[in-house]
Amino acid sequence: MTSFLYTARTASGGTLTDRIEAESLDAALLALEHEGLREILFHTDEFAEATLAMAKKEVSPHLLTRPITPQQERKSRQLGGTWGLIWFGWKREWHYWFPLLLWNSYSFYHGRPFGDFAWLGFALSGLFLVAFIFMRLPGIAYNQLIEATVWHRGQAVKRWVELLRSFKRFFNVGVPEMELDCRIATVMARDGDLDRALAIFQKHEVNSVGRAYYFCRQAEIYGAAKEYQKMVECRLKAMEESRGGQNETVDYALGLVRRLHDATAAQQVLARVSEQRLTDIGHAYLHYCRGLIALEQKHASLAESEFRAALLKNAAYEMNPLASGMLKEVKAFLSIALAQQGNFEEARKLFADASPLLNARRETELLARCESALGMR
Numbered sequence: 064m065t066s067f068l069y070t071a072r073t074a075s076g077g078t079l080t081d082r083i084e085a086e087s088l089d090a091a092l093l094a095l096e097h098e099g100l101r102e103i104l105f106h107t108d109e110f111a112e113a114t115l116a117m118a119k120k121e122v123s124p125h126l127l128t129r130p131i132t133p134q135q136e137r138k139s140r141q142l143g144g145t146w147g148l149i150w151f152g153w154k155r156e157w158h159y160w161f162p163l164l165l166w167n168s169y170s171f172y173h174g175r176p177f178g179d180f181a182w183l184g185f186a187l188s189g190l191f192l193v194a195f196i197f198m199r200l201p202g203i204a205y206n207q208l209i210e211a212t213v214w215h216r217g218q219a220v221k222r223w224v225e226l227l228r229s230f231k232r233f234f235n236v237g238v239p240e241m242e243l244d245c246r247i248a249t250v251m252a253r254d255g256d257l258d259r260a261l262a263i264f265q266k267h268e269v270n271s272v273g274r275a276y277y278f279c280r281q282a283e284i285y286g287a288a289k290e291y292q293k294m295v296e297c298r299l300k301a302m303e304e305s306r307g308g309q310n311e312t313v314d315y316a317l318g319l320v321r322r323l324h325d326a327t328a329a330q331q332v333l334a335r336v337s338e339q340r341l342t343d344i345g346h347a348y349l350h351y352c353r354g355l356i357a358l359e360q361k362h363a364s365l366a367e368s369e370f371r372a373a374l375l376k377n378a379a380y381e382m383n384p385l386a387s388g389m390l391k392e393v394k395a396f397l398s399i400a401l402a403q404q405g406n407f408e409e410a411r412k413l414f415a416d417a418s419p420l421l422n423a424r425r426e427t428e429l430l431a432r433c434e435s436a437l438g439m440r
Contacts, residue, residue, distance in 0.1 A: 067091045068107045068133055071100035081133045088309075088340050105342050106137055108310060131155070141379050145203050152199050160195075163188045201227065201236040206384065208246060213388040214423045217250040241267040245280045252288035260284050275304035275311060282318070291322035310345045312336050317352045326359035344386065347377035351393055358396060363403040370397035391417040392426075395433055402436035410437060 067088060070080045079100065085091035088108050095103050131139065139151060153160070167188055170181035177185075204226050211219035224243045230236050244264055251260035264284060268277050282297035295318040302311040312335055320329035333352060341349060354369030373393050380386035395417040401410035414433050421430050434440045 065109055067105055068136060069095065069103055069105045070137065071095060071104065072102040074099045080137050092339060103339070104346075105340075106140060108340070108342050108345075109305075109308070111342070141383060145206065147382055148202050148206055149199060152195070152202070156195060159191055160188075163191060201230045201238075204230060205236075205238055209384040212246055212249070213384050214420065215253065215425070216423075217254065220246055220250050241270060241280070245283060248284045249287040252284045255288075257284070257288040257290065260288070273304065275301045275308065278304060279311065279314070282314075286322075291318070295319060295323055307335060309336055309340045310342060310348075313341070313345055313348050313352055317348060317355070320352060320355045320359060324359060326356045330356050344377065344380065347373045347380075347386075347389070350376060351389070354393070354396060354400070358400055363400045366400040367397060367404065370394075370400060388420065391420040392429070395421060395426075395429055398433055399436045402438075407437065 064084045064086060066082045066084050068080075068082050069091070070078060073079050083091050083094060085094055088105065091105075092103060135155065163184060166184035167181075170177060170184055173181075204223055208220060208223035208227065211223060224247055227236060227238055227243060231238070244267065248260035248264045251257070251263070261281070261284060264281060267280075268274065270277065278297045278301035282294045282301065285291070285294035285297060295315070298311070298315040298318045302308065302315045305311045312332060316329040316332040316336075319325045319332065329352060333349070333356075336349065338346065338349065350369045350373035354366045354373060357363075357366035357369055370393050374390060374397070377386055377390055377393075381390060394413040398410040398413040398417070401407075401413070414437060418430065418433070421433075431440070
């Protein structure tokens with residue numbers, strides 16, 4: 064049985080965010096519909112849950128923190144930025160700091176000289192702040208690692224990986240070694256050392272999640288090396304190993320059209336996708352892929368519609384570093400579609416927003432396409 068995170072509309076019209084245990088995503092969907100829920104949107108699938116299980120296995124039992132509610136979990140997936148993570152954690156620990164706040168307020172209200180009761184409150188408040196910072200550091204470090212990855216800051220990626228590995232001795236850090244090795248391997252591949260990158264990652268081919276996950280991550284390494292044919296082949300293997308997993312299928316189609324410009328093949332692959340079995344992020348990537356297919360087939364208006372839908376579907380994840388990278392790419396392609404329809408004003412604004420990341424990632428082909436469509440070259 065797998066536990067799936069979802070949001071749905073209840074019979075009374077309210078919104079429900081919860082988890083359901085089922086043998087598969089299909090079984091979960093049927094069970095929720097049987098309960099009278101509608102507009103069901105999954106936030107995790109079998110693949111995501113298996114990945115989460117692998118992370119939990121690497122956390123020492125005595126370091127486990129108290130569980131979060133489904134609502135908090137959904138919110139945490141949309142977070143990004145250091146201050147966002149700190150604020151989320153601070154709100155979650157209100158039952159610790161709020162009584163201390165009242166205690167200290169009472170002490171200050173009565174003023175000096177402070178007695179033992181007041182100093183005890185101050186001491187406990189200091190201990191709480193130290194503990195809070197101590198427990199938030201791993202999450203902040205991982206967020207910084209992802210941001211460095213998105214912006215292709217290789218040296219920063221290496222530093223954050225080393226820091227997280229040192230944290231794992233003392234903190235509740237649910238970041239698998241496979242994840243850290245993959246981040247290092249992509250940097251090596253980008254720097255031209257593909258063989259060594261693949262060798263570092265190869266030891267994870269047999270893992271608790273399965274070969275589908277391995278091939279998905281291996282595809283990232285080939286992508287970093289700009290070996291796009293091999294990247295797409297890995298995504299095909301991931302789709303096959305997942306037995307037609309919906310997000311893996313969209314990922315494969317996206318590789319076909321985004322990197323190999325094979326819109327026909329990508330369109331045929333997307334015909335296998337059931338939108339009801341996609342996660343919320345999967346829906347955004349589906350619209351992105353459809354937009355790219357339309358753009359390749361010279362249907363600028365349809366491409367614009369799909370790109371706008373992708374931005375809308377992913378709006379809740381705008382602060383998430385990984386999602387933000389995808390959003391910048393969508394904006395770049397949307398600028399091309401708009402320019403082809405004569406809407407140069409909005410197209411230039413979108414390109415100006417996306418170009419810093421594209422330059423950082425050395426997306427020379429996409430930059431050239433944008434500049435050509437906008438008449439900048």
